[in-house]
Amino acid sequence: xxxxxxxxxxxxxxxxxxxxxxxxxxxxxxxxxxxxxxxxxxxxxxxxxxxxxxxxxxxxxxxxxxxxxxxxxxxxxxxxxxxxxxxxxxxxxxxxxxxxxxxxxxxxxxxxxxxxxxxxxxxxxxxxxxxxxxxxxx
Amino acid sequence: xxxxxxxxxxxxxxxxxxxxxxxxxxxxxxxxxxxxxxxxxxxxxxxxxxxxxxxxxxxxxxxxxxxxxxxxxxxxxxxxxxxxxxxxxxxxxxxxxxxxxxxxxxxxxxxxxxxxxxxxxxxxxxxxxxxxxxxxxxxxx
Numbered sequence: 532x533x534x535x536x537x538x539x540x541x542x543x544x545x546x547x548x549x550x551x552x553x554x555x556x557x558x559x560x561x562x563x564x565x566x567x568x569x570x571x572x573x574x575x576x577x578x579x580x581x582x583x584x585x586x587x588x589x590x591x592x593x594x595x596x597x598x599x600x601x602x603x604x605x606x607x608x609x610x611x612x613x614x615x616x617x618x619x620x621x622x623x624x625x626x627x628x629x630x631x632x633x634x635x636x637x638x639x640x641x642x643x644x645x646x647x648x649x650x651x652x653x654x655x656x657x658x659x660x661x662x663x664x665x666x667x668x669x
Numbered sequence: 670x671x672x673x674x675x676x677x678x679x680x681x682x683x684x685x686x687x688x689x690x691x692x693x694x695x696x697x698x699x700x701x702x703x704x705x706x707x708x709x710x711x712x713x714x715x716x717x718x719x720x721x722x723x724x725x726x727x728x729x730x731x732x733x734x735x736x737x738x739x740x741x742x743x744x745x746x747x748x749x750x751x752x753x754x755x756x757x758x759x760x761x762x763x764x765x766x767x768x769x770x771x772x773x774x775x776x777x778x779x780x781x782x783x784x785x786x787x788x789x790x791x792x793x794x795x796x797x798x799x800x801x802x803x804x805x806x807x808x809x810x
Contacts, residue, residue: 544715547715548715548716548717551715551717551718552717555717555721603713604714604715605713605714605718606718620724621721621724624717624720624721624724625715625716625717625720625721627720627738628705628715628716628717628719628720629716629717631705631706631716631738632706632716635706
């Protein structure tokens with residue numbers, strides 16, 4: 532089990548992953564071009580909402596641990612118009628990383644019921660996201 | 670080409686150069702392989718960012734990945750890293766040996782140009798530093 536300071540540090544990293552994912556979905560949504568753009572926008576709207584919800588939940592966990600969230604992201608998002616296939620492939624990259632990050636964090640919260648349940652739930656959700664995007668890319 | 674456009678046309682961005690350097694450094698202990706999480710820690714950015722940046726580096730043939738999402742420099746990537754390292758070393762030596770810039774500041778400034786200066790300039794700089802060192806009296810070399 533990690534110390535409280537280490538747990539908060541890891542939670543801050545996870546919050547950064549989710550916040551950054553939100554920003555990436557936001558930007559990809561408006562880069563989308565092509566015939567399936569209108570249908571795909573709903574997917575990106577949902578993904579934006581979910582990543583923001585996850586970041587909010589993590590911030591709540593940090594606060595419950597008696598700390599304040601520390602958000603550190605270095606990001607400059609550019610790029611021209613993008614087709615759905617490319618946008619999804621990019622999304623799969625950061626969703627997979629979020630899933631891996633939660634999986635690696637899980638052993639470190641063993642014994643803390645609140646955090647363990649939360650991380651397990653996140654793993655389940657992120658696994659679904661990765662599977663969904665993978666299927667869309669097939 | 671105008672000089673400022675040449676800066677923009679540089680094949681390797683500063684960020685890309687640092688990703689390659691980090692992979693090289695982290696891979697030294699593991700047969701060249703590095704984990705995305707370790708690269709993210711090394712560069713103090715998110716794993717998501719590393720992963721997206723690696724896509725570009727992979728497309729350009731600088732890195733290869735395996736089924737466990739481990740990453741390694743390709744021969745082309747390693748060549749880039751070695752070139753960047755030698756450029757940094759030459760420029761840093763010039764700053765420290767010739768201009769008497771502190772080690773710390775020279776490290777920062779050489780980092781800023783390490784992927785931008787040409788091989789020709791690097792070679793001339795290295796030659797100049799050597800000549801300069803030998804032109805100094807023995808007690809201050």
